[in-house]
Amino acid sequence: MKKSLIALAVLATTGAAFAQSTVTLYGRIDTSIGANKLNGVSTTQVFSGNLTTSRYGFRGTEDLGGGLKANFVLENGFNSDDGTLGSANTAFNRQSWVGLSGGFGALKLGKTDSVFKDIYDMGVVNNLFDSEFTPVKIAYAGVSNFSSRPNNQVRYETPNLSGFSAGLTYALDENVAPATANSEITAFNLRYRAGKLDVGAGFQDEKNATATLDREFTVLSAGYDFGVVRVSGQIHNAKQRSGLKDSDYAIGVAMPLGAFTVSAGYASSTTKNNGVKTADGEAFAFGATYALSKRTSLYGAYLDGDVKNPSTGATTTDRKLYSVGVVHNF
Secondary structure (H helix, E strand, O other): OHHHHHHHHHHHHHHHHHHHEEEEEEEEEEEEEEEEEEOOOOEEEEEEEEOOOOOEEEEEEEEEOOOOOEEEEEEEEOOOOOEEEEEOOOOOOEEEEEEEEOOOOOEEEEOOOOHHHHHHHHEEEEEEEEOOOOOOHHHHHOOOOOOOEEEEEEEEEOOEEEEEEEEEEOOOOOOOOOOOOOEEEEEEEEEEEEEOEEEEEEEEEEEEHHHHEEEEEEEEEEEOOOOOOEEEEEEEEEEEEEOOOEEEEEEEEEEOOOOOOEEEEEEEEEEOOOOEEEEEEEEEEEEEEEEOOOEEEEEEEEEEEEEEEEOOOOOEEEEEEEEEEEEEEE
16 A cells, blocks of 8 residues: 555656646736827827836646656737726737647747747837837828737747758638738748847738738848947838838937936838839837836826828927826736
């Protein structure tokens, strides 16, 4: 009897060693107060997510042995100013995926970032911290934004090979209605990271139930950390089968000064419709964060930009945004 109990205890201990798993609850809460002025109408308000999206989530991993791991992420955005869920109003509107990783790279199935978004974000990471204040939010005004987290997606990431890596995402054709819905999205990227240099290129093709709304996006991004200052920039192009085409660029800097980090950014865009220029967008922003601890920061920022019709000189969009707030990570 004693031997049987000892054998069971050893078996249980061995099993635990071969099936180690961890689950972590994490999140961010970002709330600020300020004003948003759009086309002459100003609203003073409490904002959620001006510097970073308020969110909560669960991430987990299980060691399957031999370098193979099972991974998952469930993440939901929410509005910290009133406690409501994000715009999608679903349980996990930001991420919902499960996958495997190992020497072959990583495979993810479900709702996750497209690999195009990886490169796009890298190009604005030091441009007002890739936030609601980032100038591209106003300046890039022609073709609609790319789909950053498509549903029904398969994502593959290669391992790092002497600094080089690549990625591929494919969102299956499962949603063809309403007419504006993306029904099939394919993206790929190529990236090189070495020391303080980070550079990459990305492409995304979005098929639509209405063929004239098919869109293609191309981006070339780069970043470099000089120590005293970090810079990032991107060249971005978007086109729609109807004949709409954007040519955009953005550049940003971030400078650490003790507990402070100050940042400034600029973005510009030109839109053409079947070869005729229809819009010019331009915006700039500046702001700063102050770290109270590793988890909590104060911030303040200002964004100013507009979009004009070059043929008439009329301003079609004019926006100014400023706020001061606090971010806590847990």
